[in-house]
Amino acid sequence: MNNSEKGIGIGFEYAVEPPVLSVNDLGCEQNILLQLQAADWLCNGPQTAEVYVARIGEIEFPFEVPLMPSEPFVCIEDAVKAISLFKSQLPVRVILVFTLETLMQERQKSSESLVLLQQAGFHVDVLCLGAGETVSLVQLLVPFGGRVLRATPETLEKTLKDAIQAAAQQPYQNLSIELEFSKLARPRAVFTCSPEPCFLGEIHCERGERRVLLDVGPFDPMNPPSWLITLRMPQRREGRYRLLDVRLNSGETVLCQASVCDEVSALMDGISMVEPRVIATLERVLPLAWFDELLVARQRNDVRQMAMLQERMLRHFATLGLDEAVDQLRERRLSFLHSGLLDDNALAVIEKALRSSLVAQE
Amino acid sequence: MGLELERTPLGMACPSCGVTSVDPFCPGCGLSLLDLHPDFWPALRSRLEFKPALELTVRLAAPEHSARYIAFDKNNRRYEVFVVEQGDPHGVLSHRSELIEKLGDRGLPAQESIVQGKWLCEATCQEGLTSLSEGLTDLFIHGQSMNPVDVCERWIWPLARYIAELHQQGNFVGAWNYSEILIDEEGRLKFRLPPQLRQSGQPWPLERRVTYSGLSAPELYGRCGGDVDERADVFFLGALLHCFLGRVVPAPEAGLSSDRLPPAVVFADDLPPDLTAVCRRAASPLPWRRYANGVEFLAVFEHALELARERATVQKMHLALDIGHELHIGLLKGQFAPVNQDDMFLAWHEPSAIGLFLISDGVSISHYGSGDQASACVRRQASRLWMELLNGRFAPEGQADMQRPWLPESDEERRQLLIDMLNHANEEIAEIVNTRIPVFSGPPEGVMAATAIAALVEGNRVTLVSIGDSRIYLMREGQMVTLMADHDLATQLIRMGRSITASKSAPSTSALVRCVGEFEKSDNHLVPVALRPDLRELNMLPGDVLVLCSDGIPDYAGIDEEDAEIRMRRAVETACGAPWAAFELMVLANRGGGGDNISCIVLSFGEPLRELA
Numbered sequence: 001m002n003n004s005e006k007g008i009g010i011g012f013e014y015a016v017e018p019p020v021l022s023v024n025d026l027g028c029e030q031n032i033l034l035q036l037q038a039a040d041w042l043c044n045g046p047q048t049a050e051v052y053v054a055r056i057g058e059i060e061f062p063f064e065v066p067l068m069p070s071e072p073f074v075c076i077e078d079a080v081k082a083i084s085l086f087k088s089q090l091p092v093r094v095i096l097v098f099t100l101e102t103l104m105q106e107r108q109k110s111s112e113s114l115v116l117l118q119q120a121g122f123h124v125d126v127l128c129l130g131a132g133e134t135v136s137l138v139q140l141l142v143p144f145g146g147r148v149l150r151a152t153p154e155t156l157e158k159t160l161k162d163a164i165q166a167a168a169q170q171p172y173q174n175l176s177i178e179l180e181f182s183k184l185a186r187p188r189a190v191f192t193c194s195p196e197p198c199f200l201g202e203i204h205c206e207r208g209e210r211r212v213l214l215d216v217g218p219f220d221p222m223n224p225p226s227w228l229i230t231l232r233m234p235q236r237r238e239g240r241y242r243l244l245d246v247r248l249n250s251g252e253t254v255l256c257q258a259s260v261c262d263e264v265s266a267l268m269d270g271i272s273m274v275e276p277r278v279i280a281t282l283e284r285v286l287p288l289a290w291f292d293e294l295l296v297a298r299q300r301n302d303v304r305q306m307a308m309l310q311e312r313m314l315r316h317f318a319t320l321g322l323d324e325a326v327d328q329l330r331e332r333r334l335s336f337l338h339s340g341l342l343d344d345n346a347l348a349v350i351e352k353a354l355r356s357s358l359v360a361q362e
Numbered sequence: 363m364g365l366e367l368e369r370t371p372l373g374m375a376c377p378s379c380g381v382t383s384v385d386p387f388c389p390g391c392g393l394s395l396l397d398l399h400p401d402f403w404p405a406l407r408s409r410l411e412f413k414p415a416l417e418l419t420v421r422l423a424a425p426e427h428s429a430r431y432i433a434f435d436k437n438n439r440r441y442e443v444f445v446v447e448q449g450d451p452h453g454v455l456s457h458r459s460e461l462i463e464k465l466g467d468r469g470l471p472a473q474e475s476i477v478q479g480k481w482l483c484e485a486t487c488q489e490g491l492t493s494l495s496e497g498l499t500d501l502f503i504h505g506q507s508m509n510p511v512d513v514c515e516r517w518i519w520p521l522a523r524y525i526a527e528l529h530q531q532g533n534f535v536g537a538w539n540y541s542e543i544l545i546d547e548e549g550r551l552k553f554r555l556p557p558q559l560r561q562s563g564q565p566w567p568l569e570r571r572v573t574y575s576g577l578s579a580p581e582l583y584g585r586c587g588g589d590v591d592e593r594a595d596v597f598f599l600g601a602l603l604h605c606f607l608g609r610v611v612p613a614p615e616a617g618l619s620s621d622r623l624p625p626a627v628v629f630a631d632d633l634p635p636d637l638t639a640v641c642r643r644a645a646s647p648l649p650w651r652r653y654a655n656g657v658e659f660l661a662v663f664e665h666a667l668e669l670a671r672e673r674a675t676v677q678k679m680h681l682a683l684d685i686g687h688e689l690h691i692g693l694l695k696g697q698f699a700p701v702n703q704d705d706m707f708l709a710w711h712e713p714s715a716i717g718l719f720l721i722s723d724g725v726s727i728s729h730y731g732s733g734d735q736a737s738a739c740v741r742r743q744a745s746r747l748w749m750e751l752l753n754g755r756f757a758p759e760g761q762a763d764m765q766r767p768w769l770p771e772s773d774e775e776r777r778q779l780l781i782d783m784l785n786h787a788n789e790e791i792a793e794i795v796n797t798r799i800p801v802f803s804g805p806p807e808g809v810m811a812a813t814a815i816a817a818l819v820e821g822n823r824v825t826l827v828s829i830g831d832s833r834i835y836l837m838r839e840g841q842m843v844t845l846m847a848d849h850d851l852a853t854q855l856i857r858m859g860r861s862i863t864a865s866k867s868a869p870s871t872s873a874l875v876r877c878v879g880e881f882e883k884s885d886n887h888l889v890p891v892a893l894r895p896d897l898r899e900l901n902m903l904p905g906d907v908l909v910l911c912s913d914g915i916p917d918y919a920g921i922d923e924e925d926a927e928i929r930m931r932r933a934v935e936t937a938c939g940a941p942w943a944a945f946e947l948m949v950l951a952n953r954g955g956g957g958d959n960i961s962c963i964v965l966s967f968g969e970p971l972r973e974l975a
Contacts, residue, residue, distance in 0.1 A: 182392035237378055240394035242387035259387065261394065270575030270612070271423045271539065276584025277568040283585060318921045319586060319620045319648060326921065337694055337955045361587075 030185075030233055032260055033193070033278045034177070034246060035226040175216035178247040179229065185243055186232040187212065191285040193226045197358050199288035200227075216248075228281055236264050283320065284361045287313050287354050294350070298342050306342055307333075313350070322360055325353040403429035403445060404481065412474050412485050416441055422541070422555075427452040430555075433485070442470070442554055444484045448477055455482065461556035468524070470544075470552055491552055494521070494540040494602065501609050510633055511670045513606050514663075520551045522599055522663050525656035529592050533559045534656075536566065536594040537582055539574050540602060540612075566590045576612020577601050580647050583617055592655040599659055600644025600652065607633055607641060615863045620647050622924055624856050628847040632898050634670035635836045637663075639843035646924060662841070669838075673901045680715040680821045681904055682968030686940030688948040692914055693956030699726065703733035703812075704912050704961035707744040709767075710819075715974065716751070716767045719963050720744040720816040723832050723912035725877065730795050730802075731810030739794070740814045740878055743787040747779065769820050776818055777897045780827040784814055787878050788890040801886045809888065811879025814895070815846075815910050821974040822902040822967065829895035830877045833916060835930070836900070837907040842931040846896045849876035907934055908965040911947065914958035919950045926954075940964040 150159075181187050187203040190212070203212055216225060233243065240263050247257040263273075290309050297305035310333045317325040332346050374395045375382045381390035388395055410416050416433035422442075424430040429445045446455045462469035470491075472484035492500070497517050505513065521543060528534060535557045542555040560566060568588050579597035581590050601616050601623065608629035616623055623645050626638050640662050646652045653659040691702040703724030710717035722740035724733020754762030756770045770776055795802065795809055813830020826834055828846040835844055847853055851873045855865035865871065876895070881888040902908070909930070920926030933950055937943035944964045951960045 182387070183389070184391055236391065236393075239378065242392040242394065270577075270614075272573055272575065273570055274573050274583050275570055276582070276588045279584030280568060280588045315620065315922050318925065321586070321648075321650065330921070334955055337957055338697075 030231050030243060030262065031278050031282050032229045032231070032243065033226060033275070033281050034229065034260075035224065176249050177214040177216060177227070178249055179212040179214065180245045180247075181210045181212075181231070182242050182244060183210070184233055184236070184241075185210075187244075188230045188232060189289060190214065190230075191228040191288060193228050193281050193285055195223045195225060197285050197288060199285070199292050201292075203229075226281075228278070228285055230282070233262070238264050240264075280361075283316075284358060287316055287357065290316075291351065291354055294342075295347075298347070303340055307336065310336060310350070313354070317353070317357055320357070320361065322357045325357045325360075328353040402447075402480075404431070406431075410443060410476065410478055410483050410485075412441075412476055412483070416443060416485060418443060423539075425454055425458075428454045428458075439487060439489045441485045441487050444472070444486075445481045448480050448482050450482055455484065458556070465553055465556055467550075468552055469556065470554060486554075488544065488554070491544040491546050493554065494543045494545070497545065498540075498605055498609075498611070501606065505609070510607055510630075510637065511667060511674075514603065514637060514667060516549065517545065517606055518599065518603050518663070519667070520545055520549050521602070522656065522660045524551050525595050525599065526660040527656075528559070529562070529595070529656040532562045534562055534592045534595050536560060536590045537572050537574060537578055538595070538598045540577055560590075562592060573617065574612075575614045576605075576616045578617045579649070580617045580620070581649055585617075585620070586647075586649055589649075591649070593649040593652045595656055596644050596652045596654075596659050597646075597649075599656070599663075600641050600646070603637070603641040603663075604645055607638060613862055615861055616645070617647075619863055620922075621862060621866060622647060624853065624862060625844055625847065627845065628853055628856060631896070634666070634673065635843050635845055635900070636666035636669040636673075636838070636841065639836070639838075639841035640666045642843055643841070648924075651924060651928070665839075666841075669903065672903060676822065676901045676903065678821055678823060678974040680971045680974050681902060682971055683710065683712075683715070683717070683819070684940040684964075684966040684968060685710060685717075685719075686942065686944035686964040686966075688944040688960065688962055690948050690952065690956075690960040692918075692959050693952045695914075695956060695958050701732070701734050702959050703737055704914070704959040705734070705737035705741040705812075706961050706963060707741045707748070708963060709745075709748045711752075711767050714766045714768075715819070715821040715971075716769055717819040718744060718748050718751070718816065719819070719910060719965065720814065721832055721910050721912055721961050721963060722812045722814045722878070723830065723914070723959065723961070724812045725810065725874065725879070728810040728879075729804060729808035730799065731791070733810060733812060735794065736791055736810040736812035736879055739790040740784070740787040740812050743783045743790065744816065746786070747783045769818065773825065773899050776825040776899075777827070780816055780818060780825065780897065781893070781895060783816070784827065784829060784878055784893050784895055785890070787812075787814070788880065788893055791879050792881055792888040792890045796888050802883065802888055803886060806881040806883055806888060809879055809881055811874070811877040813849075813874070813912070814878050817908060817910060817963075817965065819965070822970075824900050824902055824908065825897065826900065827895050827897050829893060830874055831872070832910070832912045835909040835911070835927075837909060837931055837934055838903075838905055840931070840935070842927050845898065845900070849874055849896075851875055902967045904967060904969050906967045907940075907943075908967070909934065909943075909947070909962060910965075911962035912959060914956075914960040915947055915951045915962055918952075918954035918957055919947070920954065934964065940966040 179187075189202045190200045192198040192200055200214070214227060229244075231243070233241075240261050243260045243262050245257060245259050290313055294306060294309045294313075297309060310329065314326060314329045314333055317329060328349055332349055335346065336342055374384070376388035376390060376393055376395060378393045379388060379390040381388055383389050383395070386395060387393065404410065404418055406418050406421060408418055410418065410433070412435075414435040414437070416435055418431040418433045420432040422430040422432065424444075427446065431443045431445070433441045433443045435441065444455070444458065446452070450456060459471070462471050470486045470488070472486050475482070475484045477483075494517060501508065501513065525535075538557065539555065542553060542557075544552040544554055546552065566589070568584060571582055573582050577598050579590070579594035580586055581588055582594055597617075601612060604610070604623050604626055605612055608626040610629050613623060615621075622642070626633055626641060640659070644652055644659055653662060685708065687706060687708055689702065689704060689706055691700075696702075703726060705722045705724070707718065707720040709719075720741065722737035724735070724737040726733055728736070748767070751767035751769065752765070754764070754768060756775075757764065757768040761768070770779065791810060813832040815828045815830075815832040815834050816826070817834070818825040818827075826845060828834060829849060831848040831850050833844050833848075834846055835842055850871065851868065852865045852871035854875045855868060855871075856862060860868075876893070878893065880891045880893060882891055883889070915930065916923055916926045918926070920929050929950055930947060933946040934943040937946050941964075943966070944962050947962045947964070948960050951958075
């Protein structure tokens, strides 16, 4: 089910449960893997996209672009209403491409139509078949961020297909994830797991302040980002509990949202359902937090803490069977034990071992 | 689910915290207010009209679209009841019947089937069958005097044989529920719920999995890469063996942490070392350190059972003994603490096959005295004890002048000798401090102290004593196990029932809770308290190697404790003699950093030379 409702879709893809994977270990520690997933059509290109083309007025298309036949509409309002109704019945997103040749002759009507499309949440490009008033079109489109495309009847098909493909693959900007934790949740830390693993930091929720904002950055549908959030929950009676709400925002607009829930079973039989992918991800990114702590310990010249963290990383990589990282770290640790110093070279070696372990575990 | 939902004009009142809300989730505790609905399945205490009628008493986990219960009839006979929706629209019952049929004589086909209300119910009598979880509970209550070997034969052996058979056929299970495994009085295995078989060599995707607290391998949770194979079954056997040997419930953190389970000797005394060695390796958190599959586990387990029986019945004899020892300050430790605080004593009288071997590790931080002085006190008392034995204190009448040591006959007296030796060392420390500081105003915990481990040997019979965190290991045929538990804070907390993770992460977990150097204060004077070391006896067999060492070796020989033990074992096995083995252990610790004093005694028991009277 695709939860996106506005514009070119990106959404939380999930089958039955929310788009997050969670594991309950020791009854109190929770680790939540949050993944953005692009709809298939966004990754695979317009071949799998449902594309609706509205013909305005008397324009005829000599081809089907690309899958669905075009529907004639008298005016844009009707087209927008029809397509909005239609797309709400379907699980996939829609790229809407209008050709507005005749519309440009009436500037006032053009502006109104563009506002209408914008309000309906559609991305708008304008394809100009005629000589057109390019400058006027550009002025009209500037507030809406769309493109002016020019084509002749001979180049129309290619131009249109290129425009659809470009629109489908355009990375999205200005996206952010908002997390709102339930009252019982005690969030601890957040990691970026993909595309580039990174320790974002510990979460310190002040009393009454339960919101955390994560910047998504440019969204690449082929390489969607994911995060790991660790938190603690108290012992609870049986039931299904909301741990946090997740909202995907594009600027001020909420694109979609989901609740992360956890099931506490009444059966005292030690059986639990786990998500091994979450633990595997946690194992992968946890050393990033330790490295961060190591930098802090080095700044404070806390020798004991530095020794403990190096030992912990060494044992962790041994657990994962990463022999190369183990050998590098063992050497560093021995050198540190004898000298008590962790210089820049040593730190670089440790960081390199860390990075190579991330690659090895992919 | 049994929770009552109260609806008010202002919304729904949360049954958990009482907050009223119109939201689908309670704003107070997050409980879903939409999922509360009466259970479809029969309630507990309800009666199903089988012949005889059955009362449902305990609800068990069940596959989707079904429910399972334990039920009893009026004669208190036990049944399992399986309930599905009438007509079995989801095919759960038929699927279950197929799986039971595939189990052959290990399955429990239903004996009676009824339709009652909206349910289709099947009952299976389980009289004479006990699940592994029930067997473990019985062991807590009634089994304190049960021989560990008999316990393992009764509960672990049938399962180990079945798992070996599975692995030979190219299958494994991975996630086992020991509550569903039943064993009858003749040791035959049955399954209440058929296990889900998986094919060896086929990858198990990282999708949602069922796990069983304390018995599921770490890789089932996604750790160690998440690849699950036969070694997950080996972990299950190791964890189960740990529970039955130690008489403890499965530790919830097993599988969730990279720490090993504590040795079973923490929970129970005098366990057969060969069995605890098998348990330690099988329950390793790292798959590649366990036995490769159930076949290998079964072979080693059966051999361990044989060895345990042999140790219990072996005749007293003089075994050839090869002795090695090393004492080193530690390459790193020596740079900032120029005095070696470890000390040792060795004495061996070959003709009588009697010997006394001791290692003492002084505590580094003490405000009154120093660790080396404390370990020297222990060593002097060992020397004094040896002189007493040589002087014929326990010699039979007329044989006191034979210039050979004599030991008391009974194990209790030998234990008392070693306890007295440690208590005398404690008294000597008190005397030193009281002499130097006539008015003692400081805390007794700041007085110098030391650990002590000792082996009193006569032929193949060894009496061991341990106080502190020095180690006594037994190595044999590729296995290695520690014979006594450490007396540190982490172990103490685990014994008191705290979780393993919490115990190991508490502050000062390596602080000693028992050592030579325990005192009370009375009138500004130190008064030694009676020490409580751990003691045990062991019959050695040809091929056994006993290694006594301070913590300077296991702490630095490897990346973690298990890695250190593997390296230590390899060093001893590949050495050409006990002296060389001791040297290799010292080198191993120094190569690993040498951050602590290093001392070890290696006793390699060889072929029998003669029988002893």
